[in-house]
Amino acid sequence: MNVETADMNTELMVDGNAIAGELEQIFGHDMTMAVARCAGCAADSMMATLMAFVRGPGAVLRCPSCTSVIARIVETPTATYLDARGMLYLRMTHAS
Numbered sequence: 001m002n003v004e005t006a007d008m009n010t011e012l013m014v015d016g017n018a019i020a021g022e023l024e025q026i027f028g029h030d031m032t033m034a035v036a037r038c039a040g041c042a043a044d045s046m047m048a049t050l051m052a053f054v055r056g057p058g059a060v061l062r063c064p065s066c067t068s069v070i071a072r073i074v075e076t077p078t079a080t081y082l083d084a085r086g087m088l089y090l091r092m093t094h095a096s
């Protein structure tokens, strides 16, 4: 099975809102409005609008423009792993 496409089952696709709770646990506040820049195509997307695949071992977030993997989140009994190598940066605007 191709590892890069194994989670591209669109029937299992939701959006970034589905993992808002996990993101809030990691970052300490609501991340749905944070903007991630895709390392693949440089598109800016709010976390809430990313393609999310949550039925695998952990959650996978993909760019809605080019479908590159932007981030992976894996929960184990002892730790949370955040693999964010697919984003150039994450922009969190300060609350005013």
Ligand SMILES: [Zn+2]
Binding pocket: 038, 039, 040, 041, 042, 043, 063, 064, 065, 066, 067, 068
């Ligand atoms: Zn992209």
